[in-house]
Amino acid sequence: MSTEDFRVLAVIPPMTQLNTPYPSTAYLTGFLRSRGIPAVQEDLALALVLDLLSPTGLDQVRERAEVIPAAARTEPVAHFLAVFDRYRATIAPTVRFLQGRDATLAHRIVGRDWLPEGTRFRSLDVYVDDEGGDPLAWAFGALGLQDRARHLATLYLNDLADVLRDAIDGRFEFVRYAEQLAASQPDFDPLAAALSATPNLVDERLAALALAAVERHRPNLLLLSVPFPGSMYAALRIAQAVKAQHPQITIALGGGFVNTELRELSEPRVFDFVDVVTLDAGERPLLALIDHLQGRRSQQRLVRSFVRDAESGAVRYVNGFAEPDVPFDQTGTPTWDGLPLDRYLSLLDMLNPMNRLWSDGRWNKLTVAHGCYWKKCSFCDVSLDYIARFEQASSATLVDRIEAIVQETGQTGFHFVDEAAPPKALRALAAELQRRKVEISWWGNVRFEKTFDRELCLELAASGCIAISGGLEVASDRLLKLMKKGVSVEQVARVTQAFSEAGILVHAYLMYGFPTQNEQDTVDALEYVRQLFEEGCIASGFFHRFACTVHSPVGQQPADYGITLLPLPPGRFAKNDVGFVDPTGADHEAMGRALKKAIYNYMHGIGLDADVRSWFDIRMPKPTVGRHRIARALQEVRGSG
Template identity: 45%
Template sequence: MKELYISRVDIVIGFLQKQDITTANKILETDFLPLGHRLINVSTQIKWEAGELGIIDKAKHYGTLFIEEIGDFIQANVDEFFAFTKYAEQIATAASSFDQLDELMRYQPTLIEDEMMNILEEKLQEHTPDLVCFTIPFPGNLFAALRCSQFIKQFFPGIPIAFGGGYCNTELRSLTDSRIFKFIDFISLDDGEGPLLKIVKYLEDVIDIDELERTFVLENGQVVYKNKIPNTIFHHRNLPAPDYSGLPFDKYVSFLDVVNPMHRMWTDARWNKLTISHGCYWKQCSFCDVSLDYIGNYQNTTAEALVDKIEKIIEDTGINGFHFVDEAAPPKMLRALSNQLIERNVNITWWTNIRFEKTFDFELCQLMQKSGCIAVTGGLEVASDRLLAKMKKGVDIAQVARVTHNFSENNIMVHAYLMYGFPMQTEQETIDSLEVVKQLFERNCIQSAFWHQFTTTVHSPIGKDPQEFGIEITGPVFEGFAQNDLYHIDAQGADHPKFTKGLNFALNNYLNGLGFKESLQNWFDFPVPKTSHPKDLIESVLSQVGAN
């Protein structure tokens, strides 16, 4: 079995990089791939497209499961921190203290880390940088960045190192623990252009250290936050197109672990990442980190400038797929963007994140589809009108149904972010929420969704005023490093964690077009209340649209 995995891995990786029908047929031959614990349980209910497209997709799915089996082996036997899209995430999540990170940094690097640092060393020798910057968007990026920084400090001690990105902006705002500065020199907060410019000028001896902006440094053994006012501001409309040079696009693989056409958007195909607007134009949701700059500081641009950037990125990358990664793309801007793309005959395929605003009428959705939009994602959250009002979402179930229907009627797929465990959410509301989700799937208003259990964060309105939402914050005690996720007691709400398995079980069926006739009770191994919603709730909303 070992030899079979080794002999097949390069073929499968090559196929996932450049899908071709010849290799697809080879992968699907009986006994070509070893039947490991994932492939032996592959779903027989998946309906594949006819012709070459279906063959390639099936081979891509089988190839993905094969590679994931190797990933499982690595995680179990080589490196427990390994995953394909993150590394050692569990260590950096809610890391109030730096103790565990500090201890693990003393361990010998794993085989995976050694490979990572071999690549890093090649790049350092090739480019001989004067400054190395690590973007850390998520907890699953922190430990690898620290390992790389440790390597640089050991073998290239003259190179300064800076950290920035979403994790720093969210988690490290109250940093006092100096131990992280054994590995790095600077940590910048919020938009990086201004702080990075000042760091470069400081390293060039153009400015003094006190002129740094939104940057943590170590002075006399103490963590000091340098923030010279007024800050150097680069407005969103004045920023250039992102530079993707140096990325080996031909080596990226397309995974197809979930066949659902909307769900696969995150791992299949290649997307240039770009933001239409900075921040969120709504910025009222009570569960969201609206007090932080990347949410609360809304800045827009013009459609003309945005399409100029799009054309530049296509020229640079050769890729005409775009994922606009806004917190919530403004409808007015999407209309202007769509018109501009059509007028200038710029042919792209794109998708983005939105709020389910009533502005997204049939005509606007039709225009977006004509300009190349194939999908949108948005927050339905708790699917309860009482709780949607409590969280200041600014939408209700009927509006979500109408808007998602408008998108779907124009062949734009819809993914809904779902939430359970919101403060004071009852068992009845949880089950009613699942009923709404089921009906939205059944009526083809949404094609994909994902459940998130609510977490209180320190920067959200709920985290800042928990009593208003009927919860009690119980920890963690801040110990000088990261501060974001909070533990809480919801004495008035349901026992939320026990619903996790059943909600996901139901959703997995709905994602695959199954289970609509099943009673909601069938998804749970404990008694749940019957839904209080009529079976035609969504249908009745949509029929009113038709009547109007």
């Protein structure tokens, strides 16, 4: 079979973002086409949601929900059945509105008497003022009609997601669908049991959509990209359906979840569903696999791939000649051709202007550089390819890609999805964008290092930068040094202030529960964060619990961080998170609840003048950080300038 006759279908399985395509299939499709290999792509995550959230889909949901005894129905299900006719009448127009195809519907939505309102709308109660006024006026004002309507429509969809979870599939979520079946799951038994169970409505509709995509494209090779644990179950359901109807199609599994958690895969049952599992960047393993399927190389010469031995049934790792990855500047331009760009849903979960970027609007996703130029952070998987192999393309190549993508999609918004975009590369990119007079809007992730001074931030803003995210992690100089972050709290304050004063929104990734972190560290960190909000340095943030991973420096040298690892449970499937004993003994669960509550309020401008200890349900020590420490540090910089 010639290369021209060999067809590849790359699929995004549920669930990923609903506002924009996950970029892995766009990267691979663009790369394969650059090598003359016919490739197409489908977003089955979006297709499934649009199928379920339709008049016909809701009819099917109602049929299943009505079987549930009245006494056993949850509040979301009971409400859905009670006002079903309103849901059925409003679902298609609301989806069209969220797709940007019916803007005038906003007037009906904001009236609050057209959409049925379930339990998710109770979140608005926190915003009602003492006089019982408009709960959203503070956020959107008199002119925010479209934003206000999108927020209400998003709550409406979340209500329906609750119905799907309670009436159809207890694992259903718009993002972390059945995540618990795969995330750091050493044993394949939970997934195997779920996949052998009688298909529910979600399973049935996903299988039908997958088979329809295969009929349309008739591929020889089906690629399933699994970026998150919450995509693994659906990916295998897709594979199961395709294998049953089209056993001649080769199915390959790859993606971020595979690269981090299945690196020591030895579970043969995975290969009841797929034929090959590939590691790391997909380009080189795919070229080797296609050569093998076309008879140009043996199975023993596959690259960074797992297969099941036909004779013994055991899983084998094959890395024939340890061939190098395709250089980053030779991977081609991503393409979104074939994806329904006008059907993605622009959602507005959070009212915070920075947080909304993750779910609001369709962003062209692109990478400035492969890997991380710092690769020292002790909590990060620094030994793995997606971090360790740092490669750049020239600014000219990047802008060529940007121009090609804008020409193809007609959209000028870009999200640079680097682990940490290098400041030198961003400076060169900004200069090249302005030299060519290419007008885009972009945002991305960086390290808050001192290179980002006022001058550079202004240059980035002039090139179209609207927002930046970066890791402050545990806002403690002692712990930042221990985790080899390479920054201090005051440095982060100065850098984030430079971004903010340039008109660039700033999001801080925050962490709690790092080894040896105690109550004093935690309350001090929250005080630093409060001051960063108070001084306008950051617009939003998110606290996540530290997880020790087997590929990180903490997981590989735990004694250096004062902890003892717990034995990993035996298993042949996923391996990533590893438990540990921290002699500090702090109650991170209780403190985490307080940190998340505080940051949520800070993002809405609430409680910035309160003592940070007031957020905690447990007794906490007084902060040792002066209440105006950040303000003084910033004033010193202004004075010296």
